[in-house]
Amino acid sequence: MSEHTIAELENIANILRLHVVEMTYAANSGHPGGSLSAADMMSALYFSFMKHDPKDPSWDERDRFVLSKGHVAPILYAALAEAGYFPVEDLKTLRQVGSKLQGHPVRGKVPGVEMSTGSLGQGLSMACGIALAGKMDGKDYKTICMLGDGELQEGQNWEAAMFARQNNLTNLIAIVDRNRLQITGDTEGAVGLEPLPEKWKSFGWNVIIIDGHNMRQILEALDKAAAAKARPTVIIMKTVKGKGVSFMENNAGFHGRACKPDEFERAVQELREVIE
């Protein structure tokens, strides 16, 4: 889309983080932890990598984004609003009766939301369908699917992973937000995912491992994934749940709850300090 410097993209990520904290605080619910870990990637996708037009959300040639980890809807809504799909003021209606900004994303309600998600483990299958349609129609759009790490415990992901390889969906990019925390705590303590890169490799995917908070690595990984001539590509980004707010970092408690008033003041202050 537009040309932003790395510093600008990092700054946008923090603006998105501030929106997440504010909107979940206003809703007094929602999932800030996994929203904050995904913020840098979302900034890179919507403000650098993806071909899209907020004025024409159904533009035929657009790249498609599917948020499989639908509970982090706040970060998607923040990115869409900042990109210009709808007014930023609408963000404060999150989770309110009558709002388009439902607790989990809904196709058809929000401009820019491609698929309804929220029940984990389903987005990659949907993304396969979109990517397959692109191949059938000879389109060169990319389909990008962001997955949580915990949701890889859902077996359907691996059905989709096999299908993507079988159908050589080189136009499909999966991104795993590897923040290592699910509601119960450490993913490895629930049902372990490691060795995760080897799992994807054995399913026939290209695997790129990056620091999900390093904007240069993020951009390079996306370019590399987009250039893949064979096999679908997964970017496993190592992230910190709650990234950007000191007391939320690596704190599974913030998976599914908003800040309390005193926490909110601190979070806003921390984020405002780093936003240009």
Next chain:
Amino acid sequence: MTGEKLAQRNYYGKALAELATEDPKVVVMDADLAGSTKTSEFQKVCPERFVEVGIAEQNMIGIAAGLAASGKTVFASTFGVFATGRCWEQIRLGVAYPKLNVKIVATHCGITVGEDGASHQALEDIAIMRSLPNMIVVAPADAYEAYAATKVLAAYDGPAYMRMGRADFPTILPEDVEFEIGKATVLREGTDVTIVGCGQMVSSCLEAAEMLEAEGVSAEVINMSTIKPLDTETLAASVGKTGCCVTAEEHSIIGGLGSAVAEALSETVCVPLERVGTKDTFGESGKPDDLMKKYGLTADDIAEAARKSISRK
């Protein structure tokens, strides 16, 4: 009055094969059962728009949703148990909620699947699909109606579920029968009892009506090939005249056609209702005819239910 015995799935396959050239938006999917569901007929003529997902029904529905979101008209097929139960929540979130253009077409529904036994006999599929908002539920009465319904569903932009049986069974409708979503048809007029059937039970309903006629009982028979949205108007008009009702389905009486009719009657014309269907039980292995007898799904059972319904007036 009945025609030759034909399998609905063969006519589904025939319709799909024609759609391959009639509608370039149509994509057909299957989960390793194309030879049985007859989606193979489409695959033969249009391999580039046929999608094999392997034995992975949940993935099939997710992919179907993605294809539909990209402008495709998707037909996704497998056996009834797997097409609905195995991936119900995928259908709910991916297809029904965003109202995407996916037709879930199941074969091998009902107890006449026979020897494979209860694991493969879908007797709850209408119930669970009917409960989904935005979902249309269709059970054509014979092969000709299955063909017509396939064409109509292809032209309809939205989610739908169609159930068919496995076996060859008698055709009862004209070969060029027209199908309209949500429109029931009165196949036989009568004044003493209304018999409402869906799927292959409709032919047994007609048979029951003949038995009753021999006893001097005049039965009206309705083919309720769309179970949702239910044609309440046709139903209410009929029972308003006859004063009692019987439903017949190769499905559980819980949640299926019988329930749908009970719901509609309770809000329109309250009359005695008897429901023929499986009675809160699983099926078992056996020859289809033996199973239909054992589980009370024959024309005799329908006629007996009609007598009972009339006696309760």
